[in-house]
Amino acid sequence: MTESPATKPANGEVVGRHARNGLRPDRNGFLKSLHRCHEWPPKKNRGQQQDEEEAQTTSHDGSLYNRPFIESFEETPMLVAVLTYMGYGILTIFGYLRDFLRHWKIEKCHIAREKEEQKDFVPLYQDFENFYTRNLYMRIRDNWNRPICSVPGAKMDLMERVSPDYNWTFKHTGRAVKDVINLGSYNYLGFAENTGLCADAAAKVTMTYGVGVASTRQEIGNLDRHEEMEKLVAKFLGVEAAMAFGMGFATNSMNIPALTGKGCLILSDELNHASLVLGARLSGSTIRVFKHNNMQSLEKLLREAIVHGQPRTHRPWKKILIVVEGIYSMEGSIVRLPEVVALKKRYRAYLYLDEAHSIGALGQRGRGVVDYFGLDPCDVDVLMGTFTKSFGAAGGYIAGKRELIEYLRSHSHSAVYATSMSPPVVEQIITSMKCIMGEDGTTIGSDRVRQLAENTVYFRTRLQEMGFIIYGNDDSPVVPMMLYMPAKIGAFGREMLKRNIGVVVVGFPATPIIESRARFCISAAHSKDMLDRALSAISEVGNLLQLKYSRHRKQPSVTRPFDDNVYEDIDD
Amino acid sequence: MNFKNMREYLAWLYYQYLLITGIYVLEPWEKSIFNSIFFSAIAMVIYTSYVFVPIHVRLALEFFSGIFGSQPESTVALMN
């Protein structure tokens, strides 16, 4: 329960995705030109009908995808959208009423406001985000930031808290809510544990090295464990070299500025994580945003960039960097990596792939999206990922060619100025990574990777059968379930917790205003029994709150018909 | 959903009303303001329609029968 609506504010700004709603005809646009230009086999021997079928399921040509790529974003039912807007309308009216009462001091104001002596200056708390926090988020704030008092594994204990004044303040009762099933942690492979191999190894290392390092890597904070970890990461990913940083967020936001600068172009997916957005902005490069996972949009931008060059001077761009994520944590979608790689090769751009959620969680061998699509890791120029999720540790890494890593070692802020990683954390990474690679002599790691894939498929199909609207790729362990109405965000979180299940609910600004959702993260640590209990609770709450919006149950999701026009007019 | 009795069903309906209008998240006094405004508006609509609709329907009927209703009668009268 950590995802507060204020965690991803940066995305909304860049993207302007508030207007997006209901019909999104080109959301799943895939790239035809690549097939047409090279890999597509001659069309003569194919029936017209067969082609049409392929356009329908987006699992197309075997030369790019080695498995069906099924991703669905069922559109919002019209009635639900109207009712959602109506709900926000009513809440907004009451928000204004409360603001009015606060303004005239009829009721006490609990939140920050301008000081008396600043009264005539530019107002600070008047914009929509502040209004939203004050009048909508505060009312259902009990669903977020709830303190946990155990290891956040498959089950966890929560601290019970009550609010005497409608969520303005909280008091702990001193009791704990025991054994809550955890459907919220990014604990994909279940390595967030306090027993077992990893915990023992980390404890042992603490005995020899202590916890703090108290220096940077370039001074006297470079331990042998760090060197070993970096070698292991490179080996795990199948690239020449890798380096690790103490924080995943800083890995993105400090390394992108080291890679690009003025005169460079960054092509960024509209739903990229705040850390990537921040990094891109800090770099001072020009940023262009393409539609989520939409290869036509990306290719259009690439072509424009190459044809027109830099604005005004029309010099060619020094570098073009495409920034994408492996699994998008709010949509549960997987990047169309084969197409991105093909585009990148065709237009000689560079590719920065953030595997925060996908490393460990995807692919037969747990090597992330690259493994999932069976590609060569050397095709991706910069592989980035975090240890916070599947490995149950902390930090991030960058991997790629040796020159790249050596360059970053001396140029990246988080390499030069940040204190090096704590030894027990490093040990947790080493042990869990070895476990996934099978180097510890057991099959625990590969079993977990398989278990996660099984759990994901099971959970997703069951939810679909029940009639919920589920977003994202069928293989993604991030499962967003649509709630839409503002009151249902609060009600869903509370009702699930009553049934002893902890879920993350997400609303604006992390999502567009009407697409509030609950996000489940499946873990290999969940047993079948736990998943069944969670599913029956979700179904029960779904009936209670009328959440089973889906109009095409069960049948495999059909993506919207592909429209050629967007692409055709830049083609000729 | 299956309900044991009428009261449970009504409680469920009220819960749906709370969720859809969004007033589920409001404080009790705000809920009662909304409810009283909403229900008095509905009551007024019902009362007004009870009072005025029959009159309007009767007037409309008279008007339309004045236009269309008299003609066939006269044709019939001519035939005879």
Ligand SMILES: Cc1ncc(COP(=O)(O)O)c(C=O)c1O
């Ligand atoms: C795509 C992506 N990149 C980077 C990060 C930041 O990683 P960390 O939590 O290790 O700082 C996250 C975390 O949520 C993420 O989702």
